[in-house]
Amino acid sequence: MQSLTIPEWCARHKLSRASFYNLARVGKAPRIMKVGRSVRISETADAEWLRARELEASLEKEAA
Template identity: 50%
Template sequence: MKDLNEKPVLDIPDFCEAHGISRALLHKMWRNGTGPRIMKIGRRTLISTEAAADWRKGLEEKQTNKRGAK
Protein backbone atom coordinates (compact mmCIF):
# COMPACT_ATOMS: atom_id res chain seq x y z
CA MET A 1 0.00 0.00 0.00
CA LYS A 2 1.26 3.46 -0.81
CA ASP A 3 2.12 5.75 2.08
CA LEU A 4 -1.07 7.79 2.34
CA ASN A 5 0.74 10.46 4.33
CA GLU A 6 2.66 11.50 1.22
CA LYS A 7 -0.29 13.49 -0.14
CA PRO A 8 -3.18 15.25 1.62
CA VAL A 9 -5.55 14.17 -1.19
CA LEU A 10 -5.67 11.27 -3.62
CA ASP A 11 -7.14 11.15 -7.09
CA ILE A 12 -9.20 8.13 -8.07
CA PRO A 13 -6.37 6.07 -9.62
CA ASP A 14 -4.08 6.70 -6.62
CA PHE A 15 -6.85 5.84 -4.14
CA CYS A 16 -7.66 2.61 -5.96
CA GLU A 17 -4.00 1.61 -6.17
CA ALA A 18 -3.38 2.41 -2.51
CA HIS A 19 -6.36 0.32 -1.42
CA GLY A 20 -6.03 -2.52 -3.93
CA ILE A 21 -9.46 -2.04 -5.48
CA SER A 22 -10.62 -1.41 -9.03
CA ARG A 23 -12.26 1.79 -10.22
CA ALA A 24 -15.36 -0.25 -11.03
CA LEU A 25 -15.60 -1.46 -7.43
CA LEU A 26 -15.10 2.08 -6.11
CA HIS A 27 -17.90 3.41 -8.33
CA LYS A 28 -20.13 0.51 -7.25
CA MET A 29 -19.46 1.38 -3.62
CA TRP A 30 -20.41 5.02 -4.25
CA ARG A 31 -23.66 3.90 -5.91
CA ASN A 32 -24.41 1.74 -2.85
CA GLY A 33 -23.54 4.58 -0.47
CA THR A 34 -20.54 2.76 1.00
CA GLY A 35 -17.68 4.58 -0.74
CA PRO A 36 -15.43 7.25 0.75
CA ARG A 37 -16.40 10.93 0.85
CA ILE A 38 -15.18 12.94 -2.11
CA MET A 39 -14.45 16.54 -2.95
CA LYS A 40 -14.65 18.13 -6.36
CA ILE A 41 -12.03 20.67 -7.35
CA GLY A 42 -12.79 21.88 -10.83
CA ARG A 43 -13.33 18.74 -12.86
CA ARG A 44 -11.22 16.57 -10.56
CA THR A 45 -12.66 14.17 -8.02
CA LEU A 46 -10.41 13.82 -5.00
CA ILE A 47 -10.47 11.88 -1.74
CA SER A 48 -8.77 13.36 1.30
CA THR A 49 -6.56 11.12 3.38
CA GLU A 50 -8.94 11.80 6.28
CA ALA A 51 -11.92 10.59 4.23
CA ALA A 52 -9.94 7.50 3.22
CA ALA A 53 -9.10 6.78 6.87
CA ASP A 54 -12.74 7.27 7.93
CA TRP A 55 -13.88 4.95 5.12
CA ARG A 56 -11.43 2.23 6.21
CA LYS A 57 -12.51 2.61 9.83
CA GLY A 58 -16.16 2.30 8.78
CA LEU A 59 -15.40 -0.91 6.89
CA GLU A 60 -13.59 -2.32 9.92
CA GLU A 61 -16.47 -1.43 12.23
CA LYS A 62 -19.01 -2.93 9.85
CA GLN A 63 -17.01 -6.17 9.69
CA THR A 64 -16.62 -6.25 13.48
CA ASN A 65 -20.37 -5.76 13.92
CA LYS A 66 -21.10 -8.61 11.50
CA ARG A 67 -18.82 -10.96 13.42
CA GLY A 68 -20.34 -9.94 16.76
CA ALA A 69 -23.86 -10.66 15.49
CA LYS A 70 -23.09 -14.32 14.73
Protein backbone atom coordinates in the same frame (compact mmCIF):
# COMPACT_ATOMS: atom_id res chain seq x y z
CA MET B 1 -3.14 17.94 3.41
CA GLN B 2 -2.67 15.41 0.67
CA SER B 3 -5.48 14.01 -1.42
CA LEU B 4 -5.85 11.13 -3.85
CA THR B 5 -7.51 10.73 -7.21
CA ILE B 6 -9.95 7.85 -7.55
CA PRO B 7 -7.38 5.69 -9.41
CA GLU B 8 -4.74 6.46 -6.73
CA TRP B 9 -7.20 5.60 -3.96
CA CYS B 10 -8.15 2.36 -5.72
CA ALA B 11 -4.48 1.41 -6.09
CA ARG B 12 -3.86 2.15 -2.40
CA HIS B 13 -6.66 -0.22 -1.37
CA LYS B 14 -6.11 -2.74 -4.18
CA LEU B 15 -9.62 -2.23 -5.52
CA SER B 16 -10.75 -1.80 -9.10
CA ARG B 17 -12.40 1.40 -10.25
CA ALA B 18 -15.57 -0.65 -10.80
CA SER B 19 -15.44 -1.63 -7.13
CA PHE B 20 -15.14 2.03 -6.16
CA TYR B 21 -18.23 2.92 -8.18
CA ASN B 22 -20.11 -0.09 -6.77
CA LEU B 23 -19.26 1.17 -3.26
CA ALA B 24 -20.44 4.65 -4.25
CA ARG B 25 -23.70 3.25 -5.60
CA VAL B 26 -24.52 1.67 -2.22
CA GLY B 27 -23.29 4.64 -0.18
CA LYS B 28 -20.08 3.02 1.10
CA ALA B 29 -17.41 4.90 -0.87
CA PRO B 30 -15.27 7.54 0.79
CA ARG B 31 -16.39 11.17 0.59
CA ILE B 32 -15.12 12.94 -2.49
CA MET B 33 -14.41 16.59 -3.21
CA LYS B 34 -14.17 18.38 -6.51
CA VAL B 35 -11.18 20.62 -7.11
CA GLY B 36 -11.75 22.29 -10.44
CA ARG B 37 -12.40 19.42 -12.82
CA SER B 38 -10.60 16.89 -10.61
CA VAL B 39 -12.32 14.56 -8.15
CA ARG B 40 -10.22 13.95 -5.04
CA ILE B 41 -10.41 11.95 -1.81
CA SER B 42 -8.81 13.58 1.23
CA GLU B 43 -6.67 11.62 3.65
CA THR B 44 -9.31 12.37 6.30
CA ALA B 45 -12.08 10.89 4.14
CA ASP B 46 -9.87 7.86 3.42
CA ALA B 47 -9.20 7.29 7.14
CA GLU B 48 -12.91 7.67 7.97
CA TRP B 49 -13.81 5.19 5.23
CA LEU B 50 -11.32 2.67 6.59
CA ARG B 51 -12.63 3.03 10.16
CA ALA B 52 -16.22 2.60 8.94
CA ARG B 53 -15.33 -0.59 7.06
CA GLU B 54 -13.48 -1.95 10.12
CA LEU B 55 -16.48 -1.20 12.32
CA GLU B 56 -18.82 -2.79 9.78
CA ALA B 57 -16.67 -5.95 9.70
CA SER B 58 -16.54 -6.21 13.49
CA LEU B 59 -20.32 -5.80 13.76
CA GLU B 60 -20.86 -8.49 11.14
CA LYS B 61 -18.53 -10.80 13.06
CA GLU B 62 -20.43 -10.21 16.31
CA ALA B 63 -23.76 -10.88 14.59
CA ALA B 64 -22.55 -14.22 13.21
